[in-house]
Amino acid sequence: MAVVRSKICGITRVEDALAAVAAGADAIGLVFYAKSPRAVSVAQAQQIIAALPPFVTTVGLFVDIARVELQQLLADVPLDLLQFHGDESLEQCEGYGRPYIKALRVKPGDDLLALMAEFPSASGILLDTYVEGVPGGTGLAFDWSLVPQDLPKPVILAGGLTPENVAAAIAAVKPYAVDVSGGVEVSKGIKDADKVRAFIREVRGG
Numbered sequence: 236m237a238v239v240r241s242k243i244c245g246i247t248r249v250e251d252a253l254a255a256v257a258a259g260a261d262a263i264g265l266v267f268y269a270k271s272p273r274a275v276s277v278a279q280a281q282q283i284i285a286a287l288p289p290f291v292t293t294v295g296l297f298v299d300i301a302r303v304e305l306q307q308l309l310a311d312v313p314l315d316l317l318q319f320h321g322d323e324s325l326e327q328c329e330g331y332g333r334p335y336i337k338a339l340r341v342k343p344g345d346d347l348l349a350l351m352a353e354f355p356s357a358s359g360i361l362l363d364t365y366v367e368g369v370p371g372g373t374g375l376a377f378d379w380s381l382v383p384q385d386l387p388k389p390v391i392l393a394g395g396l397t398p399e400n401v402a403a404a405i406a407a408v409k410p411y412a413v414d415v416s417g418g419v420e421v422s423k424g425i426k427d428a429d430k431v432r433a434f435i436r437e438v439r440g441g
């Protein structure tokens with residue numbers, strides 16, 4: 236059985252980052268989107284990243300952020316990977332010379348192969364649920380049968396994942412990694428260490 240990696244997104248506290256890593260998370264996500272209840276400041280992000288042990292990928296999540304703002308942020312915060320979760324173009328995603336993943340919000344009728352092909356330089360494609368007017372972090376799952384098998388890039392499956400449904404999601408999509416935020420929280424931005432452990436246990440086969 237292939238190893239499936241886990242990213243715990245929307246971390247706002249050092250203790251939640253450390254609990255996620257202790258549970259076996261491969262990556263943590265920091266949300267730099269002011270409208271999100273999980274948004275972190277530069278100082279918060281610096282503090283969280285400074286507390287991490289080696290070999291944990293730090294992912295910054297952005298939604299149509301202004302170029303100057305992201306350039307400044309990258310100078311201040313040591314992020315390993317950029318996650319573009321808005322309507323960014325290929326040129327915008329490539330414009331920082333950093334590895335990135337592009338989020339696509341899935342809805343019935345989408346040609347995911349064609350949409351993925353628009354981002355040939357992405358390290359991976361994150362699939363989240365389409366909800367009109369909301370860029371992500373909705374806590375809602377999409378119909379996993381909409382994802383074609385054998386996609387040409389690593390797929391990071393997101394959207395409404397929980398300890399209860401993640402095993403079924405992995406069986407259906409066979410993603411490279413899974414990404415969760417609301418499904419392992421006690422409240423928005425505050426992670427539940429028991430749920431994080433249960434989630435990663437399920438990702439690893441129970």
Ligand SMILES: O=C(O)c1ccccc1N[C@@H]1O[C@H](COP(=O)(O)O)[C@@H](O)[C@H]1O
Pocket residue numbers: 244245264266268271272273296298320363370371372373374375393394395396414415416417418
């Ligand atoms: O978490 C947020 O607040 C957020 C805001 C704007 C765009 C994306 C956001 N989060 C990402 O959405 C997916 C799905 O979240 P959930 O598990 O359904 O709560 C999550 O993996 C984050 O990467």
